Amino acid sequence: MGRRLRIGIDTGGTFTDVVALDEDTGEYITTKTPSTPSDPAEGFLAAAAKVLAGDGPLPAEAVGLSHGTTVATNRLLEDRIEDLGFITTEGFESVLEIARQSVPDGYGNSYFWVKPPRIVPVHRVRTVGGRLDHTGAELRPFDQAGAVRAARWFRDRGIAAIGVCFLHSYADPSHELAMREVLRREHPEAVVSLSCEVLREYREYERSVTTLVDAAVKPVMARYLARIIERIGDRASARAPARLHVMKSNGGVLSAEEVVHQPITTVLSGPAAGALGAAFVAARAGRGSVVTLDGGGTSTDVAVVLDGEPTLTTEGAIGRHPVKIPMIDIVTVGAGGGSVARVSPEGTMKVGPRSAGADPGPLCYGRGGTEPTVTDAHAVLGRIPPHLLGGEIPLDVDAARAGLAELAATLGLSVERAATGILEISAWNQANAIRQITVKRGLDVRDYPLVAFGGSGPLLACRLLDVLGPPAAIVPENPGNLSAFGLLTVDVKNDYVRTRVMRDTGLDLGAVAAAFGDLEREAATALDREGFPPARRRFARTADLRYHGQAFEVRVPAPAGPVTEDFRAEVVGRFHDAHEALYGYCYRDDPDRHPVEWVNYRVSGIGPIDRPRPRERPPGDGDPSRALVSSRRVHFGDGWTETPVYERALLAPGDVIEGPAIVQEFGSTLPLHPGFRAEADPCGNLTVTRAERE
Incomplete structure (x- = not known):
């Protein structure tokens, strides 16, 4: 009998990362394969085959498979949205054109900003008669004849992806459900998304766009997942896992059958x-609240973890499309290893957001790249080894130097100065993203350690400590594969929401209890489908509250149990506290002039999984020289220095390395600048601090 592996596969822009946990021995297997942007399924299948084949004499068996995918994201970022139709309430056909009055970057650019094209042009919008009020009461009946005309109009033009959003259907979905039945009869090939199933929450514009985004990516995701499920067994020479799970934006996973x-x-x-x-690794190291920095080949993603949980938001956007779904609060910047350096029309150096990607990639990959990138700058300065992935990808440092020489000549700089400038700009791009996720949300970045991971995340960790001043940077073991590892730590999770606006004064506790009860029953039904018995389910409540007259709400946790007066008082108290923390004031003592309103009620249905239990390493003798494998010339910004190179796998807990030094491993490299030190801990992390802090 072969190994029984639980596998996490994360498909990034440049590499596909794999982590496999041996269910019997607790051993971890990590590897990477190049991503295949033209056909992401190929990269996924190659990664699965690689880890399942392994080095042992016996074949491995996948007993579980979790997947993080960019298929839906890339579809939206690249604006590959075709043949999408929209059905809405009669008289509201211009909801997408009207949109919101907000202008990106404030009023400074308002004279030059041009409203982008709508996700569905006006000629592919059809309306249907019928009207509900905000309580769900029917004002005009659903127009069956009009619905048939709309369905046939889309059928006759071959438009097969359709979003349906009727006014106030969050309060009563009956009209939208009736529309779906008409589409099933008249246009059976159509793929339909209903707003009452995608986002049962008020605000018509955001609900409409979110529903249309769902409809736009539904066909491609269905094809992608069907192909993986069909072929994983044949390509990996092992039976397909009992269930393929896909990572969701809200911090949970869901079976592929449900995700489609x-x-x-x-x-x-x-x-x-x-x-x-990163939250899992930081918690094991005793750090409950951290800033996470995930540096990849195409971009860098930053987030905040508070008390062990990443912060959530529903005010997100993918490209130019607002999506109002629960998601981890992440800021993304085009500052990855493949970010291209160029001279702007103004004669200054720019880095990113355009990326060389995986194919052709940076100059040093030798695959036909023509522009210098951040990775090329690291290679020229000696901060990464002359090969990647343990020798699987040799680097052509001479090609990188030649490309940088052209850029440097244009700017009148030496090659080393140009390379250092590229890395400095990239570091400040990352620092600005971290400020956006912290300072703009009322958090002081100096209070939170930085968890740097991803293939390129640790490369600029020392410079970010200088720029931002966090107390430390934590570099996890196998940082290039941490996203894939994170897939093995995630519970099954579904989110449900209802809108019903009520004043806190004289709050109808029965209505609140009914709302939470309905949501918990929906969540329980979904967990039934995922195979979780009642004893293994957990429900988390939250509520969105605001002061009367405000346009937006603040979300706060709501306790479990009966909805009583004590329940109400606790939720309202949490709202006042959260409002004061966010905005610096609250009206706790003035309820008559500034009454509180309850707006949205939310429940997350959670099916807990068995999390990995990494083993702690025994301490070493305090002498890191056992890990010293070579040395090379490295440029840290002020000249070339002969620098020791350490193999991370040979370090033991308690070992301390003083910079300048290079710590290398299979999937990433940590350049330790002069004046910094790194200490290995029992969990396999390296904690980087400024030497003078000790």
């Missing part, structure tokens, strides 16, 4: 897994 019905929930799949993996 709600593909919009995967739009931040990969970055969410990274944030959860």
Whole structure:
């Protein structure tokens, strides 16, 4: 009998990362394969085959498989949205054109900003008669004849992806459900998304766009997952796992069979897994609250973890499309290893957001790249080894130097100065993203250690400590595979929401209890389908509250148990506290002039999994020289220095390395600048601090 592996596979822009946990021995297997942007399924299948084949005499068997995917995200970022139709309430056909009055970057650019094209052009919008009020009461009956005309109009034009959003259907979905039945009869080939199933929450514009985004990615996600499920067994020479799970933006996973019905929930799949993996690693190291930095080949994703949990939001966007779904609060910048360096029309150096990607990739990959990148700068300065992935990808440092020489000549700089400038700009791009996720949310970045991971995440860790001043940077073991590892730590999770606006004064506790009860029953039904018995289920409540007259709400946790007066008082108290923390004030003592309103009620249904239990390493003798494998010339910004190179796998807990030094491993490299030190801990992490802090 072969090994029984639980596998996490995260598909990034440049590499596909794999972590496998041997269910019997607790051993971890990590590897990477190049991503295949033209056909992401090929990269996924190659990664699965690689880890299942292994080095042993016996074949491995996949007993579980979790996947972080960028298929839905890339579809939206690249604006590959075709033949999408929209059905809405009669008289509201311009909801997408009206949109919101907000202008990106404030009023400074408002004179030059041009409203982008709508996700569905006006000529592919059809309306149907019928009207509900905000309580769900029917004002005008559903127009069956009009619904048939709309369905036939889309059928006759071959438009097979359709989003349906009727006014106030969050309060009563009956009209939308009736529309789906008409589409099934008249246009059976159509793939339909209903707003009452995608986002049962008020605000018509956001609900409409979120529903249309779901409809836009549903066909491609269905094909992608069907192909993987069909071929994983043949390609890996092992039986397909009992169930393929896909990472969701909300920090949970869901079976592939369910995800195809709600593909919009995967739009931040990969970055969410990274944030959860970082939270798991930081908690084991005794750090409950951290800033996470996931540096990849195409971009860098940053998030905040508070008390062991990544912060969540529903105010997100993918490209130009607002999506109002629960998602881990992540800021993404085009500052990855493949980010291209160029001279702007103004004569200054720019780095990113355009990326060389996986193919052709940076100049040093030798695959036909023509522009210098961040990775090329690291290679020229000696900060990464002359090969990647343990020798699987040799680097052509001479090609990188030649490309950088052209850029440097244009700017009148030496090659080393140009390379250092590229890395400095990249570091500040990352620092600004971290400020956006912390300072703009009322958090002081100096209070939170930085967890740096991803293939390129640790490369600029020392510079970020200088720029931002966090107390330390934690570099996990196998940082390049942490997102894939995070997939093994994630529970099954579904989110449900209802809108019903009520004043806190004289609050109808029965209505609140009914709302939470309905949501918990929905969540329980979904967990039934996922195979979780009642004893293994958990429900987490939250509520969105605001002061009367405010346009937006603040979400706070709500306790379990009966909805009583004590329940109400506790939730309202949490709202006042959260409002004061966010905005610096609250109206706790003035309820008559500033009454509180309850707006949305939310329940997350959670099916807990058995999390990995990594083993702690025994301490060493305190002498890191056992890990010293070579030395090479490295440029840290002020000249070339002969620098010791350490193999991370040979370090033991308690070992301390003083910079300048290079710590290398299979999937990533940590350049330890002069004036910094790194200490290995029992969990396999390296904690980087400024030497003078000790």
